[in-house]
Amino acid sequence: MDATGHETVTARDWDDRVARLTEKLPARLARALDWLREPSRRIIRIVAALLFIFGGVFSILPVLGLWMLPVGLALLSEDVPGLKVPLERSARWIGATWARVTASFKR
16 A cells, blocks of 8 residues: 555556466467467567457447457557556456445345
């Protein structure tokens, strides 16, 4: 926690979250993601990220969806480290909000 009482979020927190999520994926998909995250795949990763983000913008189309936007941002965060902290904060906010909503339905 910092002086304002907020929890400190670092880029390492985002990297840890991605690692935990990767462990939950099926082996084939995890290998593909690990392959894509290798530093030598930078151009492929950036192109894929931009295509996912572009697809997320057109979420009204059948196959494309809003799910593509965070996937694209997560891929892009490998090459734009400044995205990691905002993505981690967003993930924490979504998790906390989801917990509050589900708790309210259990009452």
